[in-house]
Amino acid sequence: MTPSPSAHLPLGDQRTGRFYGHDILSVSQFSRDDLEYIFGVAEAMRTMVQHVGTIDLLKGKILANLFYEPSTRTQSSFMAAMQRLGGSVIPISEVRYSSVSKGESLPDTVRTLECYADVIVLRHPELGAAAQAAAAARKPIINAGDGPGEHPTQALLDLFTIVEELGHVDGLTVTMLGDLKFGRTVHSLSRLLSLFDVTLNFVSPAQLTMPEKVTAELSRRAVKYSEHTRLDAVLPQTDVLYVTRVQKERFEDLALYESLKHAFVITPDTLKAAKPKMALMHPLPRVGEIATEVDADPRAAYFRQMEYGLFVRMALLAMVLGKA
Amino acid sequence: MTPSPSAHLPLGDQRTGRFYGHDILSVSQFSRDDLEYIFGVAEAMRTMVQHVGTIDLLKGKILANLFYEPSTRTQSSFMAAMQRLGGSVIPISEVRYSSVSKGESLPDTVRTLECYADVIVLRHPELGAAAQAAAAARKPIINAGDGPGEHPTQALLDLFTIVEELGHVDGLTVTMLGDLKFGRTVHSLSRLLSLFDVTLNFVSPAQLTMPEKVTAELSRRAVKYSEHTRLDAVLPQTDVLYVTRVQKERFEDLALYESLKHAFVITPDTLKAAKPKMALMHPLPRVGEIATEVDADPRAAYFRQMEYGLFVRMALLAMVLGKA
């Protein structure tokens, strides 16, 4: 949104609070203090959902869920977050067929939608799309993924999962496994974790290591990290094991994909070497990276991670609308 | 859902009642007593809708409408049912484009969605999909059609239509007409009717007779039924005439489809031989099986049947969520 939102507020509306009227565009906009604030609100949301299911905090507010790429999970999560706060949603997921195919620019689409809605969640295939939308809009924009760019609410829910599962972040050893080259989630999570006193292990095939851009930033911030090709070297010390999907659609060479796909599969056997208190995470969907036999293990946190995502998105919606 | 739902309930929630927390998977799960209970609730819903339109019985509850195959009618009906009870809906009808195309399993999709929603309605092209989803889920699953399997809420609304139109079921003669081989609705309705003292007539071309699997079950239960190739033989004794569409998509031989398509068309002339009090039903959509000139006949019950469907689905949603 542009600098002076108050000029566009409903007259009777006296909303306040941190992040009120702000956009959520990048993990780099958050301080440790911000994260604690967000997670405090998210915990309040968790308690509320568990006790009463839904409240009317955002009754009368409208979210435009603008998805230029389909993402059932993220769309559903934001939609549920808005509905559990009593608000309503305009889902727009067929943009490829409509105004956009007539050549309308993203800023024009956003300026139209903000005539109808109070907040816009945007998923777009192009880097920088969320920032472009925010520059045009008066209403808050929440980035739900801008191609190779960021997906900040995913990183926030990942970090919130760690907090809820293990009680704290400082002092933890976090191991990221799988496709670290193309995995947007591990890049953003690494950046957020760099605000804390953590030890990071990156375990991947040689073709899929963490990009230099990310490791350089970690070095600059003096974060302890090391790179590995095998999990067994680091698993016993790991507090958080973050597994990512090797995304087929990232490979031009399908034979390479097939050879790597199952190289890092987590089974009940794998977990025998892990700490008894550990959080096994995955952004989902999984396609075999974690055997379903693991689901019953109390350390398997990936479905709880989905629920934490709901609470974080509820917190963010309430905050940018001044109702947290 | 899995056996112990109460462990996952919101703490403040004291819900009770028959079917609370249950899945709705198959017509075979219902006793006569169950049906009377469901129809009692559905009648209360009918009265409520006719007097006030909507109530807040399920305010704050969220339905995930998960459709792997499109079905405007069924999707809209469940959506309206949830909205008329004050609840909200997450419509997911583009699964072919999203997580699923990334290879996610149905159990994983369902376990994710139940993090957001309180109940899941599932339409899936594969036999047994609803049972598979229910085995994975903690929250109630309502089967809205699993390919060649069942579509139990359709059978329930069909039977409720008979009850509302004619006042009772025992003693009635029910004639089913058209494609009885591939018509999922007539199979399920036959099973439900076998709980009552009815006489069934099956009228179809020789190529499209009722499957032996269904007739064998009727024989086992000592239900009176007979098979015919012409309607005029049985029409004068018929209390309920259930017409089905000859579905083009079921035929590999389009010439055969064309030859059969209009073989059993109901016109005002047809109805001259029918009882003055009779219910003419059709699951819709129709494509010529019933002439539009028949619509004005008071016996034409097929649009009322759509409304009864709304009341039955409202009843089921309220019941599985413990609010009936």
Add this chain to the structure above:
Amino acid sequence: MTPSPSAHLPLGDQRTGRFYGHDILSVSQFSRDDLEYIFGVAEAMRTMVQHVGTIDLLKGKILANLFYEPSTRTQSSFMAAMQRLGGSVIPISEVRYSSVSKGESLPDTVRTLECYADVIVLRHPELGAAAQAAAAARKPIINAGDGPGEHPTQALLDLFTIVEELGHVDGLTVTMLGDLKFGRTVHSLSRLLSLFDVTLNFVSPAQLTMPEKVTAELSRRAVKYSEHTRLDAVLPQTDVLYVTRVQKERFEDLALYESLKHAFVITPDTLKAAKPKMALMHPLPRVGEIATEVDADPRAAYFRQMEYGLFVRMALLAMVLGKA
């Protein structure tokens, strides 16, 4: 809807008011007095939205948003209008995949949907579809565009924009620019303006002039109009400049499209010759017809026009449901 709606009303419902239970099919159904009434309600909606955002006027009412053609803008606008009045929406935008592809007629689809919803908004590619739907339906139908036919709510919001921006209509000079041959919006707006004492200028390339059918009607009603190929001749006297998109999809000859596309682009320079108080309008989406540098000009009314559209659609929904 058919003549006797009261027979189908919920029993406890005592709704009244002009347009209650009526269809909105064509601009030709409105008198000047009707327009004043509609705009009075729309202004009340504007005040309400600006002060409190949302009210519960249509709480419990359900809108079926039936779009046989995608139109993000119109769908979103009606959906937001219903939600800001506390009602809910059944969006149906995949009709090409479902019942319709099974061959269901529009009247049958509409008669089914009115079992679930209280009002139906219909966008359809065929001329006369809205009238056909209205003839079949008991509930109100709002035409949201029937192919080469009408899009009456667009014309109403255009006229409401003029009223809100300039305070009155009589005495104004309205200049329409661009593709006047295929532009449905300028045809309908011309018809509505013919109820007032206005002067119309039509500026277009020779290939895209206003159809004789429209100009003949204006002549019959003694409306002052003139046709031009250049804007500069009429801009200094213009109170309302209505710019339309040259729609690529209307052209078989793409070379002709390319040659005309930028012939009538509005820039800050263009506006130097315009009145200081003027309303620059566009139905959006634009594809270069108005330079983005113009957006900051106070005369640029096209995004406000989107908001006025919301208020007009709120007014219409409330009116046809007897709650205005």
